[in-house]
Amino acid sequence: MNPTRGFTGRPRAARPGLPPGQYDAGDDWPVLSAEVTPEIAPADWTFRVGGLVAEPRTWDLAQARLLPASGYAGDIHCVTGWSKFGVRFGGVSLDAFLDAAGPLPSATHAVAHAHTGYTANLPLADLTGGRAWIVWEYDGEPLAAEHGGPARLVVPHLYFWKSVKWIAGLELLDHDEPGFWERNGYHARGNPWEEQRYAGD
Amino acid sequence: MTETATHPAGAFTAPTRFAVPGRIEVNGRVAGTWQTATLTEIRRETPRASTFRLAVPDWAGHLPGQHLMLRLTAEDGYRAQRHYSLASAPDESGHIELTLDRVPDGEVSGWFHTVARPGDEIEVRGPLSGFFAWPGDRPALLLGAGSGVVPLMSMVRHHRARGLGVPLRLLVSARSPEELIYAGEYGAETTPVFTRTAPPGTPVGRLAPAHLAPFLAEPPDGGWEAYVCGSNAFAEHASRLLVAAGQPVDRIRVERFG
Numbered sequence: 001m002n003p004t005r006g007f008t009g010r011p012r013a014a015r016p017g018l019p020p021g022q023y024d025a026g027d028d029w030p031v032l033s034a035e036v037t038p039e040i041a042p043a044d045w046t047f048r049v050g051g052l053v054a055e056p057r058t059w060d061l062a063q064a065r066l067l068p069a070s071g072y073a074g075d076i077h078c079v080t081g082w083s084k085f086g087v088r089f090g091g092v093s094l095d096a097f098l099d100a101a102g103p104l105p106s107a108t109h110a111v112a113h114a115h116t117g118y119t120a121n122l123p124l125a126d127l128t129g130g131r132a133w134i135v136w137e138y139d140g141e142p143l144a145a146e147h148g149g150p151a152r153l154v155v156p157h158l159y160f161w162k163s164v165k166w167i168a169g170l171e172l173l174d175h176d177e178p179g180f181w182e183r184n185g186y187h188a189r190g191n192p193w194e195e196q197r198y199a200g201d
Numbered sequence: 202m203t204e205t206a207t208h209p210a211g212a213f214t215a216p217t218r219f220a221v222p223g224r225i226e227v228n229g230r231v232a233g234t235w236q237t238a239t240l241t242e243i244r245r246e247t248p249r250a251s252t253f254r255l256a257v258p259d260w261a262g263h264l265p266g267q268h269l270m271l272r273l274t275a276e277d278g279y280r281a282q283r284h285y286s287l288a289s290a291p292d293e294s295g296h297i298e299l300t301l302d303r304v305p306d307g308e309v310s311g312w313f314h315t316v317a318r319p320g321d322e323i324e325v326r327g328p329l330s331g332f333f334a335w336p337g338d339r340p341a342l343l344l345g346a347g348s349g350v351v352p353l354m355s356m357v358r359h360h361r362a363r364g365l366g367v368p369l370r371l372l373v374s375a376r377s378p379e380e381l382i383y384a385g386e387y388g389a390e391t392t393p394v395f396t397r398t399a400p401p402g403t404p405v406g407r408l409a410p411a412h413l414a415p416f417l418a419e420p421p422d423g424g425w426e427a428y429v430c431g432s433n434a435f436a437e438h439a440s441r442l443l444v445a446a447g448q449p450v451d452r453i454r455v456e457r458f459g
Binding site for chain 1: 455
C-alpha cells in the first residue's frame with residue numbers, strides 16, 4: 001500500500017512493549033463487554049474447574065482467597081487496538097486451581113465460562129505455567145463490576161477478550177471449541193504479537 | 202447466582218445466558234483481506250461529526266450493525282488502524298459510508314477531519330463480527346448516544362430501504378439539537394433525547410424509564426431485540442434501564458466505544 005496522503009501519525013517514540021497495530025491507551029481502561037454488566041455479590045461468586053479433570057472442584061471467593069496469593073503486573077492488549085501498560089492485578093495463579101482439580105492427560109483445551117454465559121476458548125498450555133490468573137483486585141482495590149468483578153480470568157499474553165470477566169468456570173476438553181467471539185469471526189488463539197485478531201490472521 | 206448447572210455431557214453452563222449466538226455467519230476470508238477504498242464524498246453532519254463515503258469496488262456486502270477495520274499508512278511505513286461502524290445500509294452501489302466523530306488528538310479521526318479529501322485512498326477490511334448485526338428479521342429496539350447512533354442508523358436505513366414490516370424504534374441521545382447526527386433523516390420511528398439543550402417544548406434530560414415504557418409495556422410478537430451503542434457510561438445506563446423495564450438480558454446486545 002502506498003502511504004496515505006498527508007498522514008504522519010503520532011510521534012513514534014519506540015515502545016518495545018507495544019504489539020503490532022496497537023496504540024497506548026494511557027490512563028484509559030475502555031470497557032468493551034457485549035452484554036449487560038451483571039450484579040454479582042462477592043458472596044455469590046463461584047469458580048468451578050470441570051471437564052477432563054481427576055476431580056471437579058468448586059471454590060467460592062473465601063475459599064479461593066485461601067490459595068497462595070499471586071498477581072500480574074504488566075501490560076494488557078485489546079483486539080480493538082488499545083494496549084494498557086503497567087496494570088496490577090491481584091488474585092491467585094490459575095495453576096493453583098488446576099493443580100487441585102488435576103487435569104487428565106487427554107485435556108488439551110479449555111472453555112472459560114462467565115456467569116453471564118460469555119465464553120472464550122483457550123489452549124490449556126496458555127493457562128498453565130504461571131501465565132494465567134483468577135483476580136479480584138486491581139491496583140490493590142476490589143475489581144469493579146464493569147471490569148469483571150467480583151473476579152475475572154486474566155491471560156495477559158493473549159488479546160484481552162480471552163480474559164473472561166465474571167469468571168464462573170473452566171471446562172477442560174480434548175479438542176478446541178470456539179467461544180463467543182471466536183464464533184463471531186475472531187481468531188481461535190488471539191496472540192497480539194502475531195496480530196491474530198480475526199479468523200484467518 | 203449460586204451453582205452452575207451440569208448437563209448430561211458433563212459440560213456446564215452458567216445459570217444466566219445472554220445473546221450468545223451471533224446473528225450471522227462471518228466470512229473469514231473476506232474479513233481477512235485488506236482492500237483499497239477511495240474517498241468520494243465528505244458530508245458535515247454536526248460541528249463534530251462528518252460522514253465519509255468510500256468507493257470499495259470489491260466490498261462483499263454487510264449487514265446493518267457490522268463494523269470494519271481501517272488503516273492509514275505514513276511515509277515511513279508506520280500504520281494506524283481503528284474499528285469503525287458502518288453507517289450505510291447494505292446496497293449494491295459499491296460504496297460504503299462511515300460517520301466519524303472528531304476525537305481530540307485523534308490520530309486517525311484527526312486525519313479524516315483535517316486532511317482527507319475526495320480521491321484519497323485508504324485501506325479497509327471487513328465487514329467484521331456478527332454479534333451486533335441486525336438482519337432485519339426480529340423487532341428492533343435501538344438505543345444510541347452520540348456517534349453510537351451510527352450502526353443503529355444503518356439499521357434504520359435498511360428498514361426503510363427494504364420497506365420492512367418488522368417493528369423498529371430508535372431512541373437517540375444527543376447533547377443538543379446541533380449535535381444530533383442525522384437530524385434531518387429521522388422519521389416517526391425515532392425519539393430524540395437531549396441532555397443539555399433542547400428545542401422549545403422538548404424536555405432536557407438523560408434517557409429515562411419513561412422513554413422506554415411505551416415500547417416495553419407492549420412488546421411486539423416475539424419481543425424486542427435491543428441494540429445499545431455509545432460510551433460505556435451510556436451503555437451501562439441504557440442497559441440497566443432496559444433490564445429494569447423487563448427486557449430479557451439475553452436479548453440485549455451492547456457495543457461500547459473503546
